[in-house]
Amino acid sequence: MTKKIKVKKEGKSRFKKFKNRLSFLIVLVFAAFVFYMGWIQIRIPEGVHALVYTKTGGYDNQLISPGQFVWRWENLFPGNMTLHFIELKNxxxxxxxxxxxxxxxxxxxxxxxxxxxxxxxxxxxxxxxxxxxxxxxxxxxxxxxxxxxxxxxxxxxxxxxxxxxxxxxxxxxxxxxxxxxxxxxxxxxxxxxxxxxxxxxxxxxxxxxDIELYEQTRAYFLEELAVLRQAELKTEQIQTELETVTSRKMDLLRQYGEVLSEFPVLLQYYGLDKEKIDPSLFQDFSQASESP
CATH class of the missing domain: 3.30.479 (Tetrahydropterin Synthase; Chain A)
Structure with a gap:
């Protein structure tokens, strides 16, 4: 009688242990399934980022980088979450x-x-x-x-x-x-x-x-340029003065020509005695006639 009771107790104990182990295994498998469903990182291909969109919350405010661990409970509900894969180039x-x-x-x-x-x-x-x-x-x-x-x-x-x-x-x-x-x-x-x-x-x-060399060269160049400019201005001034003197002499000769044209008798007078006229007048008149 005692042996039968012991056998029954041992059988119940074994069944209880099996039941507990089975329950633990079911819970473990369910937990692994839940973890896998919410684990986003494993779904992201190499070299791309992911943007999460859920029907319950809309778009996320940041991207998921490759290798970044992310677990989202929203993916436990079928059809609730969508991953948009985006290639962001560096x-x-x-x-x-x-x-x-x-x-x-x-x-x-x-x-x-x-x-x-x-x-x-x-x-x-x-x-x-x-x-x-x-x-x-x-x-x-x-x-x-x-x-x-x-x-x-x-x-x-x-x-x-x-x-x-x-x-x-x-x-x-x-x-x-x-x-x-x-x-x-x-x-x-x-x-x-x-x-x-x-x-x-x-x-x-x-x-x-070399900035120092540049500044020195610039100073020397501008100084020499100023000297050349002064020389050019002096040359232009001398040339202007010569042109003014020549113009005055030409005006004087033109006036003599007008007088001689108006009074031809003066030609006879000067022809008889050339010493009565300034010799430089004939010289200037001759040079003016020869010039083109």
Whole structure:
């Protein structure tokens, strides 16, 4: 009798353990299923971002990056959540700026060093559109791939203009070292457009003329130019005076000619005695007749 009772108790105990284990296994499988359904990261392909849209909450305010752990309970309800996969490229651009300092080519020829005042800057930078900016396009319903390309081109044009203005500024050229210039330029670009993120910037080529030599050459050139200008003005003044004297003599000869035409008898008078007329008059008259 006692043995039968023990067998029944052992059977109930084994069944209870089996039941507990089975329940735990069911709970574990259900928990794993719930975890898998809400695990978003595993559904994102390589090299793309994901934007979550749910019928209960609309679009998320940020993108999900590859490798970022995200678990969403909204995906537990069938048909409630949709993932939009978006490829956000980290764009790379290079900008090269070459030229001469003001009148630098002329000053270089003046000292027989044509390239002495020529400068070259080459900058490489990488950028991408911010997640929140991209999400705002999705929410507004204005997103399409060409729009992103157009905005990227506008950003590149504006950034290149900032780089150009930066290197034209004398204060920027006086910065100590390339690293300091990179920091200042990166700060200016980062503050220019809140929709974009500057990921990297490097000055890969930097060649700028000797400013002290440029200023000295410019001073010498302008000084010599002023001397030449004074000489030209003096020459023009002398030429003007000669033209004035010649014009006066021609007017005098013209007046003599009119008098002789009006009184021909004077020709006979002067022909009889040429000593009564100023000899220089005949000399001037002869030179005027021979001149074309």
């Amino acid at each position: 764009s790379r651009e290079e900008y090269t700026m070459t030229g001469y300092l003001p009148s630098g080519e002329l000053y270089g020829q003046y000292i027989n060093r044509p390239e002495a005042f020529h400068y070259t800057f080459e900058v490489e930078y990488r950028f991408s559109i911010k997640d929140e900016s991209f999400v705002s396009l999705i929410e507004s319903g204005t997103y399409y791939s060409q729009l992103i390309e157009d905005r990227n081109q506008e950003y590149v044009a504006a950034t290149n203009e900032i780089i150009q203005d930066f290197f034209k500024d004398q204060d920027s050229l006086n910065l100590e070292g390339i690293s300091e210039a990179e920091k200042m330029l990166s700060l200016k670009i980062s503050e220019s457009d809140p929709r974009y993120q500057l990921n990297d910037l490097r000055i890969i080529s930097y060649q700028y003329p």
